[in-house]
Every structure is written in structure tokens, then in C-alpha cells.
Amino acid sequence: MERTLVLVKPDGVQRGLIGEVIARLERRGLRLVAAKFMQVSREFAETHYAIHKGKPFYDGLISYIISAPVMAMVWEGPNAVAAVRQTMGATRPTEAAPGSIRHDFALEVGRNLTHASDTVENGEKEVALWFKQEELVDWKREVDRWVFEK
Template sequence: MERTFVMIKPDGVQRGIVGAVISRLEAKGLKMVAAQFTVLSEEKVMEHYAEHVEKPFFPSLKAYVMSGPVLTMVWEGKDAIAIVRRLVGATNPAEAAPGTIRGDMGMETGKNVIHASDAPESAAREIGIHFTKDELVAYTRIDEAVLYE
């Protein structure tokens, strides 16, 4: 099974839509295997967004993502990365399709509710930044198990 990293950003937490976001991922059939409610340190932000550090928008991104609590998570499932990216929608909520998380809940590019890994390499890197191996929990969802024999 493939794993992906997802973060509900400060605007999603502050607007009280964490449960709605999680519900969409669970309803799709993905399995949460790790979660942490936290305020990101500058060190983690610098590491997580390393590819953006030299870009002009980085100072405002850094200030925003450190402005309040976030929920970092690891989700697992068949084709989890592609599935989560489709559920999340385009970076700019104005361009995100209705029915996607950003299309339905996002307000603007700078405050677009959620981050999701875009490739297996970034998923592995981001999971490693935010979670140790021991924090990933293995279990079987009831819909994965054989209920009756």
C-alpha cells in the first residue's frame, strides 16, 4: 500500500473543518496511519518547504503555516498519492473543481486549507520530516477485514 503525507493548514484548523476533510479521505477508503496536532517549528517549515525557500512568496508562506496549529497526517491506500491529490484539487481554490476539498472549502491560494504530497519521493521525504517510523500505526480497517467466515 502506498503512503502519502497530508497537512490541514492553519486556516482549515481555525475554520473548524478538520473533521470534514478527514471524513472525505476516510469515505474514499483511505486509512489514516499517523496524525499529530501541532504548531510547526521554523526548522520543520524550512525543511518541509525547502524547494520554496528562495522564492518571493516564501516569507509569507512561512509566517502563515507557523501562525497556528496544523494537523499533520499519513494516509495509506492503493494509489493514495494520486487519489488524495484528486480529492484536494488545484492549488488555487478559484480553479479547483467543485467537489474537491479546495474547490468546496478553500478561500485563496495562500490559505487553501490543505497540503498533500505530489509524488512518492515527496511523500517519503515529508513523512520523514514529520513522523518517526514508530509513529506509523499498522492496523486493519473493518472494511479490509473479512467479517464473517
């Protein structure tokens, strides 16, 4: 089953939107695999965002992600990566589709509330970076057969 890393970033935590994000992902039919509420260190933030090193927004991005705790989660389902990116909306909230989280709750790219893995391969890498194998819960829901075709 495809898995993706989701973060409710510090602005989402401070604004009390953890429950809103979880509710939308649950309602979509995705299955929660792991979750932890944590303060990210600068060093860990630099590893997570290594791909953005050198970009003009990099320093601001690192300070943003360590400015308060984050809620880190793993969600799974068929096409989980694409489905979650769609539920989050485009990176720039003013370009995010109506009904997406970033459209409905955000205005600025530097305060866009959530992170979601952008490819299946990065999803696997990010899940491994943020969670230990034993923190990932393998479980079934009674409703799975009404949400997952196979």
C-alpha cells in the same frame, strides 16, 4: 501500500475543518496511519518547504504555516498520492475541481487549507520528516477487502 503526508493547515484548523478533511479521506476509503496536532516551528517549516525557498511567496508561506497549529496525518491506500491530491483539488482554489476541498472551502492560494505530498517519492520523504517510525500504525480494517482490490 502507498503513503502520503496530509496537513490541515492553520486556516483549516482555525475554521474548524479538521473533521471535514478527515471525513472526506475516510469516506474515500483511505486508511489513516498516523496523526498529530502540533505547532510547527519556523525551522521545521523551512525544512518542509525548502523546495520553495527563493520564490516570491516563500516568506508568506512560512508565516502562514506557523501562524496556528496544524493537523499532520499520514494516509495510505492504492494510489494514495494521486487520490489525495484530487480530493484536495488544484493549488489555486479557483482552479480546483468542484467537489474538491479547495473548491468547496477556499478562495485564495495563500489560504488553501491543506497540504498533500505531490509524488510518491516526496510522500515517503515527508512522512519520514514529520513522523517517527514508531508513530506509524500498521493495521488492517475489516472493510479493506471491500475497498482495496488486492
